[in-house]
Amino acid sequence: MATVTDVRTQERVSTGAAIWSWITTIDHKRIGVLYFVTSLIYFLVAGFEALLIRLQLATPDGQILNPDLYNQLFTMHGTAMVFMVAMPMAAAFFNFLIPLMIGARDVAFPRLNAFSYWTFLGGSLLMHSSFLFGQAPDGGWFGYANLTSKEYSPGLSIDFWGLGLLVLGVASVAAALNFIITIINLRAPGMTLMRMPVFVWMTFVTSFLIIFAFPAITAALIFLEFDRLFGTNFYEVAEGGDPMLWQHLFWVFGHPEVYILVLPGFGIASEILPTFSRKPIFGYSAMVFAAVAIGFLGFSVWAHHMFTTGMGTIADAAFAGSTMLIAIPTGIKMFNWVATCFGGRIRLTVPMLFALGFLTTFLIGGLTGPMLAAVPLDLHFQDGYFVVGHFHYVLFGGLILALMGGIYYWFPKITGRMMSEKIGKWHFWLMFTFMNLTFFPMHFVGLDGMPRRVSTYPADMGWDFWNMFISISAFGIGISVLVFLHNLVVSYKKGEPAGNDPWDARTLEWAIPSPPPEHNFDEIPTITHRDQVWYDKYGEGHGSAADLSKVDTSVAEHSEEDEEHEVHMPNPSYWPLLVGAGLTIAAAGLMIHILVAIFGVAWTIVSIYAWSLEPASTPPDEH
Amino acid sequence: MSTEAAHTDEAHATTGHYVRIAIILTVLTVMEVATYYVDIPFALLIPLLLVLAGMKFGLVVAYYMHLRYDSKLFSGFFFFGLTIEILLLIALMVLFGIRSG
Amino acid sequence: MSDAALAHEAHEEHPTTTGLNHRKILMWAFLGSECIFFGSLITTYLVYRGKSVVGPYPDEILNIPLTSVSTFVLLMSSLAMVLALAGFERAAGSGADEERKQRELKKGRFWLLMTAVLGTGFLGFQVFEFYEFVHHGLGLTTNLFGTTFYVLTGFHGTHVGVGVIWLVSLLVLSYFGKVKPLDVELGGLYWHFVDIVWIIIFTLIYLIPS
Numbered sequence: 024m025a026t027v028t029d030v031r032t033q034e035r036v037s038t039g040a041a042i043w044s045w046i047t048t049i050d051h052k053r054i055g056v057l058y059f060v061t062s063l064i065y066f067l068v069a070g071f072e073a074l075l076i077r078l079q080l081a082t083p084d085g086q087i088l089n090p091d092l093y094n095q096l097f098t099m100h101g102t103a104m105v106f107m108v109a110m111p112m113a114a115a116f117f118n119f120l121i122p123l124m125i126g127a128r129d130v131a132f133p134r135l136n137a138f139s140y141w142t143f144l145g146g147s148l149l150m151h152s153s154f155l156f157g158q159a160p161d162g163g164w165f166g167y168a169n170l171t172s173k174e175y176s177p178g179l180s181i182d183f184w185g186l187g188l189l190v191l192g193v194a195s196v197a198a199a200l201n202f203i204i205t206i207i208n209l210r211a212p213g214m215t216l217m218r219m220p221v222f223v224w225m226t227f228v229t230s231f232l233i234i235f236a237f238p239a240i241t242a243a244l245i246f247l248e249f250d251r252l253f254g255t256n257f258y259e260v261a262e263g264g265d266p267m268l269w270q271h272l273f274w275v276f277g278h279p280e281v282y283i284l285v286l287p288g289f290g291i292a293s294e295i296l297p298t299f300s301r302k303p304i305f306g307y308s309a310m311v312f313a314a315v316a317i318g319f320l321g322f323s324v325w326a327h328h329m330f331t332t333g334m335g336t337i338a339d340a341a342f343a344g345s346t347m348l349i350a351i352p353t354g355i356k357m358f359n360w361v362a363t364c365f366g367g368r369i370r371l372t373v374p375m376l377f378a379l380g381f382l383t384t385f386l387i388g389g390l391t392g393p394m395l396a397a398v399p400l401d402l403h404f405q406d407g408y409f410v411v412g413h414f415h416y417v418l419f420g421g422l423i424l425a426l427m428g429g430i431y432y433w434f435p436k437i438t439g440r441m442m443s444e445k446i447g448k449w450h451f452w453l454m455f456t457f458m459n460l461t462f463f464p465m466h467f468v469g470l471d472g473m474p475r476r477v478s479t480y481p482a483d484m485g486w487d488f489w490n491m492f493i494s495i496s497a498f499g500i501g502i503s504v505l506v507f508l509h510n511l512v513v514s515y516k517k518g519e520p521a522g523n524d525p526w527d528a529r530t531l532e533w534a535i536p537s538p539p540p541e542h543n544f545d546e547i548p549t550i551t552h553r554d555q556v557w558y559d560k561y562g563e564g565h566g567s568a569a570d571l572s573k574v575d576t577s578v579a580e581h582s583e584e585d586e587e588h589e590v591h592m593p594n595p596s597y598w599p600l601l602v603g604a605g606l607t608i609a610a611a612g613l614m615i616h617i618l619v620a621i622f623g624v625a626w627t628i629v630s631i632y633a634w635s636l637e638p639a640s641t642p643p644d645e646h
Numbered sequence: 647m648s649t650e651a652a653h654t655d656e657a658h659a660t661t662g663h664y665v666r667i668a669i670i671l672t673v674l675t676v677m678e679v680a681t682y683y684v685d686i687p688f689a690l691l692i693p694l695l696l697v698l699a700g701m702k703f704g705l706v707v708a709y710y711m712h713l714r715y716d717s718k719l720f721s722g723f724f725f726f727g728l729t730i731e732i733l734l735l736i737a738l739m740v741l742f743g744i745r746s747g
Numbered sequence: 748m749s750d751a752a753l754a755h756e757a758h759e760e761h762p763t764t765t766g767l768n769h770r771k772i773l774m775w776a777f778l779g780s781e782c783i784f785f786g787s788l789i790t791t792y793l794v795y796r797g798k799s800v801v802g803p804y805p806d807e808i809l810n811i812p813l814t815s816v817s818t819f820v821l822l823m824s825s826l827a828m829v830l831a832l833a834g835f836e837r838a839a840g841s842g843a844d845e846e847r848k849q850r851e852l853k854k855g856r857f858w859l860l861m862t863a864v865l866g867t868g869f870l871g872f873q874v875f876e877f878y879e880f881v882h883h884g885l886g887l888t889t890n891l892f893g894t895t896f897y898v899l900t901g902f903h904g905t906h907v908g909v910g911v912i913w914l915v916s917l918l919v920l921s922y923f924g925k926v927k928p929l930d931v932e933l934g935g936l937y938w939h940f941v942d943i944v945w946i947i948i949f950t951l952i953y954l955i956p957s
Binding site: 661664665667668671672675678679681682688691692695696698699702703706707710711717719720723724726727728730731732734735738739742746 | 765767771772775776778779780781782783786787789790793794798811812815818819822823825826828829830833935936939940942943946947949950951954955956
């Protein structure tokens with residue numbers, strides 16, 4: 024029976040029991056931590072792959088990697104960064120924060136939440152296990168047909184990719200459904216939609232994008248695997264099939280995916296900037312509606328990835344137009360963030376530095392977006408380094424910097440300890456500088472015609488200097504990541520105690536202890552205002568010196584004795600893990616033997632039955 | 647939950663109501679199948695079939711899945727997905743139409 | 748997939764923000780997502796219509812009379828499904844006496860069984876249809892028509908199969924008193940969705956001549 028007391032006794036239990044408690048956990052905070060640690064490991068793996076790529080490209084006629092290995096590395100770098108770093112890292116924040124921010128004890132379906140994590144782990148391990156067989160996916164993260172057909176990719180590499188992504192898709196959709204229902208249905212009394220923190224809104228929109236975008240790639244991947252495993256003709260030109268079908272379905276998913284990746288970054292920045300400007304977010308409703316507009320428009324722009332495929336002028340013009348429209352809501356957000364800082368009493372802490380770094384680099388990445396949306400320019404840029412520069416500005420500048428800011432901002436809440444500001448500033452300046460030095464020159468070599476995904480280049484193209492420059496800078500990013508890891512470990516072990524509200528922040532999670540107790544809130548708060556915690560501290564004031572005197576103590580430190588009115592938390596369960604494992608076995612079985620696949624399906628079905636027949640929580644009277 | 651059950655209980659039509667809808671659905675299906683045997687100009691046939699299918703679809707969704715009486719939120723989820731898909735379908739058919747001719 | 752597994756997850760005793768049940772919202776959001784999945788399959792069938800380079804072609808092989816019957820069977824299963832739900836709801840409703848409730852529960856179970864039987868009947872028609880087609884030389888890999896047709900109707904059939912298993916599970920669990928009207932309602936929503944997908948498939952694939 025999981026009650027409050029269990030949490031406090033946890034430190035004293037044996038290692039085996041501790042591991043078991045992580046395997047069976049359905050606590051959103053612990054699942055969030057699992058997501059975080061897993062995605063951090065993949066971040067290091069995929070970052071290491073990027074460095075190998077840069078070593079190869081540092082000099083013309085590079086000899087370090089052979090072309091096959093090069094293809095595997097850039098494919099796995101892209102795939103892992105998108106599906107196993109960016110999305111699960113965002114999911115880590117969603118998991119940890121959403122229930123806290125809306126005043127709930129957990130997500131709507133705690134076991135489904137655990138299932139999402141274990142399925143994500145299964146799918147990502149399945150795909151990475153390909154390295155053991157020397158058959159890592161090598162068709163690019165976009166996996167264009169008919170490069171991926173059995174004829175041109177005979178081994179198992181594409182199957183690892185396709186089946187792995189199918190499993191990851193199940194995990195993402197399950198998680199997204201869970202967050203949608205949590206946000207709709209578990210808000211604390213008084214927490215109206217328009218009182219939710221912007222981060223919650225961004226999660227909401229992201230989750231919608233996931234459930235409506237992923238089915239398209241699921242269908243496309245099913246076609247791909249049917250072609251490869253059963254010899255169907257979906258992308259088979261000789262039989263009348265059309266490889267363009269893959270591109271359309273992939274980008275129907277792929278462009279909303281870009282917003283799936285970046286909206287969580289928007290949300291994190293929208294929490295950090297007001298806190299350290301000591302002002303409410305500027306234009307809250309405009310922020311919300313801009314995000315919703317981005318979500319809608321995101322479905323209408325996919326073919327801007329396909330201008331070179333000969334869709335015809337009318338189609339090109341239509342997709343160029345809809346793409347440029349997205350600049351409007353994105354611009355609204357930019358102006359609102361800047362206006363949030365304007366006139367505020369800014370504190371340049373590490374999270375704030377990262378948020379400001381996000382603003383500037385995302386602006387650069389955003390500005391090259393409309394350039395690429397212009398068809399005549401795009402025809403020149405397509406498949407070149409300009410595009411690589413563009414999306415690394417958006418994804419590294421827009422997402423990774425924001426996620427880093429989020430880590431520094433919420434680390435105290437998650438662990439109860441502060442991260443070192445001193446090391447953090449080193450981390451920020453190293454990462455920010457080298458990030459720009461790495462990705463900005465990519466625009467230059469792109470304009471000079473350097474193609475992407477090519478393992479080497481001749482010496483007389485005029486690309487030598489910048490490539491060496493980029494490679495050296497990339498290792499600078501690597502060093503900044505080491506500084507970050509060092510900070511993470513040191514601060515986790517001996518960071519200063521954080522207290523409930525170290526940043527003098529605004530949203531609900533700061534009103535409860537750090538780290539939060541298993542049941543989050545002793546009493547579900549009642550919400551009367553946006554930025555409720557700020558209002559409770561300062562009323563309508565803006566945290567002037569006079570207001571500051573009454574800080575912090577007003578947030579009640581709940582005494583231990585208080586907690587005797589027990590909160591019923593759902594029971595731990597290992598069935599989510601077993602269902603996720605069953606799905607992974609079924610997917611792997613398709614590559615091994617059909618009997619293994621059938622075994623995996625049977626395993627999954629049995630586990631689903633066991634899951635649904637298992638009581639979610641012990642009835643109160645047995646307490 | 648209990649209030650919801652009470653609500654659906656009275657909003658839910660009676661057995662007779664369900665059977666009447668089933669009869670309409672059957673009639674519509676018979677009309678659809680009839681187009682296979684009767685000669686109808688092609689230009690008329692496709693809109694006719696789409697309208698008939700749309701009516702059947704609408705009846706099942708509105709009454710059997712009781713969206714008509716249920717929260718607008720449910721309709722929102724369903725029709726959002728449906729709308730995106732219809733637009734994608736039309737867009738892709740146009741794009742592939744341009745491509746092949 | 749996992750929806751069935753959530754049977755006991757919702758905290759029904761706790762009030763929710765909207766007053767709506769978690770699982771019911773989950774079901775509808777899931778169905779919205781499924782729209783895109785089936786939509787992608789249908790779109791693929793339509794953009795590849797008439798692109799097969801070898802036969803057999805659809806108009807040579809599709810059996811409209813047979814499929815009309817199976818369509819009718821699936822349509823009637825939807826009627827049985829709403830009647831099953833009505834039975835379970837009346838059995839759980841307040842006011843009626845115990846004997847009447849038992850009668851309604853029995854009716855609910857009967858119609859639940861009928862739904863599953865009709866669903867199985869539909870699957871039988873589909874197996875027969877596939878068998879006939881293969882007999883006439885249309886395999887999964889024969890041409891684009893075979894590929895898109897079997898994958899689309901096959902995934903639909905799989906959904907029907909999952910639905911039948913779901914309904915039978917509900918039926919069995921109802922004898923242990925573990926089935927609430929909401930459980931039947933959610934199974935029903937899924938079932939009707941599978942039915943409306945077939946309404947679309949029947950028109951777009953079978954009735955509109957190629």
